[in-house]
Amino acid sequence: MECTELGVEEDPTIYTESECQELLWRIHHGNRLTGGLKFVTKCYGIVGFLKFLGPYYMVVITRRKVGTICGHEIYSIGKSEMITIPSVIVWPNVAYSRDENRYKRLLCSVDLSKDFFFSYSYNIMRSLQKNVTEKNTGQVVYETMFVWNEFLTRAIRNHLKNTSWTVALVHGFFKQYCLFIIEDHK
Template sequence: MEPIAAENNSDNINNKESSFQFQTSTYMQKFRLYETLSNFYMIGRNKSRTYWRVLKIDRLDPSELNIREDSTIYTESECSELLRRVHEGNISTGGLKFVTTCYGIVGFIKFLGPYYMLLITKRRRIGVICGHNVYAVLKSEMIPLPNSTVNSSINDKNEIRYKKLLCSVDLTKDFFFSYSYHVMRSLQKNLCNNDPDQVLYETMFVWNEFLTRWIRKHLKNTLWTVALVYGFFKQTTLSVSGRDLKLTLIARRSRHYAGTRYLKRGVNEKGRVANDVETEQIVFEDVSDGLPIQITSIVQNRGSIPLFWSQETSRLNIKPDIICMCL
């Protein structure tokens, strides 16, 4: 038995523009991480290489998270000159060293010892929605912030255990994101309710909301982080009567009250139903830029029956009894 509570919603949209008017000139999608003995320097740029920003992360305090964003917008040559000066100023302690290329910060986390930074180091494009790329994670990396001379508790047994637990979460499986398209929302919401003041990271479908909360509130922007959605994304091209159509299927799984079958059932005290999933089917004609686009989106929600109930797992009983709880 798999209880389902579903709600259907559909809409047809004819739009003569390129659909979504996000600030694509300012969002960043490629980063380079450098280090000195005392700081990390993350350099971010936009796709057209006209917009460069610098993020400075302290490495000397093992217990606090100290991050400062340079308010200056640099050109490529200005940014290179800045890195050269940083290298010369730290030459006595080893200078400035390149660490890795990355494609966004997943978040910061602290267990018992130092803070760690989670980065996406490889990505793969898995689809395009009205000109906006959607990516999957191919590789991620967790980097301790303090340098080796400051970091004293990184080899603690419990610290290592917690790190292994976090690393067991495979970000390369069923996680996806976009820099310029709000993939955590349906097409209808993106077109009809594009409130610039809404904090989209706090929606139910962004799984790294907690990991990015501090840096988003501290910097008051989301330029350096990516919003990871967990579920399913598949896009294919169909040919119907000589016309090429893009068919996109997106399933977004809620981060609230999620879990395996039998262990998560019904509704919790906060009104969240178990394993809530929003499935969206988008179809649009694959035409060149500037031509009218006909696009349709159908959204369906499913989740566990919103009652207080459970089922005990048992290897002997294939169909365990349903237990209803009265509050």
């Protein structure tokens, strides 16, 4: 997949909440003749971009906090959603073909809400010992061996030169309990 086919760009400006609302209002107002902006979904991370035979799709997720490691929150996936990215160069008969729909159903059969975990600030791809002894160097490296969606995010990460928009999903098991030790003074 080539990111340039998607036209992915990142605005380097950091907006305040009011500036963001103003920008969205201007975009909506400027496009009101074609329907303006429409709310699609609320999400907390991009799992990746993919293409079968027709248009590109963006897979996004919501989250559920499942624990904390060294003050860093760990999340599982609440739900996932596949959003079609419209394209004028995709033929409608391909975008809605039997094969395209079959591939979409196959992808949707993967239940991302079961046993997939991520963190925005803690590298769950590494052991606790490595995370404690080696300081964070900035950008998270998506290790091919451990990150389930490494390939799905590769093009956007390489194009934007960061991992700000994507989450590294690790498939596995996470359970956290709070323990109290009571000393018996006899």
